[in-house]
Amino acid sequence: YQFGEIGDSDISAYNFEADWQYILQQDGWKPTIGLRLDWSSGDAAVEDGKVQTFNPFFVNPAIYSLAAVNTPANSTSLHPNFTFYPAKDLSIFVDYTLFYRTRETDGLYSPPRFQSREANGLSERHIGDVVGLQIMYEFNRNISFDLRSSYFLAGKFIKATGDAENTFYIAPTLNFEF
Secondary structure, three states, rough: OOEEEEEEEEEOOEEEEEEEEEEEOOOOOOOOOOOEEEEEEEOOOOOOOOEOOOOOOOOOOHHHOOOOOOOOEEEEEEEEEEEEEOOOOOOEEEEEEEEEEOOOOEEEOOOOOOOEEOOOOOOEEEEEEEEEEEEEOEEEEEOOEEEEEEEEEEEHHHHHHHOOEEEEEEEEEEEEEO
């Protein structure tokens, strides 16, 4: 919950996150299903002396799409996911995320928290969907490989407010820890 003042406006905003995981089988590939819910408040009315849009200070881009299309401000998202471990040091995580605007009266925000698209009276709430994949492999205690990718599919709100291209992002990373 955020509160306080900014200029002549009172701040009253919130963010709720929940993450459930269930291991289907304890041995073998250890398949795990999960469901994550993120719910961030949006502004009810412009210039009413109230700031109700949640301001995420530090956003984990892996949660809200590596393609950096949106951030948890005026956003409600549902993330069904599946994780499995086909080898001892290998994990694969797959998810599909649905993003919606929490309030029709507020726009869409991009990281770190800049309004990228105004509401303009549109009732469309569907921002878009993201297909995500993360593959992690640990060679030894010092060296690991991480491949993260996401594919953002533009939703009706994005399409109604301007350029609406789908976005693909991929980030292979080799880590050395000592």
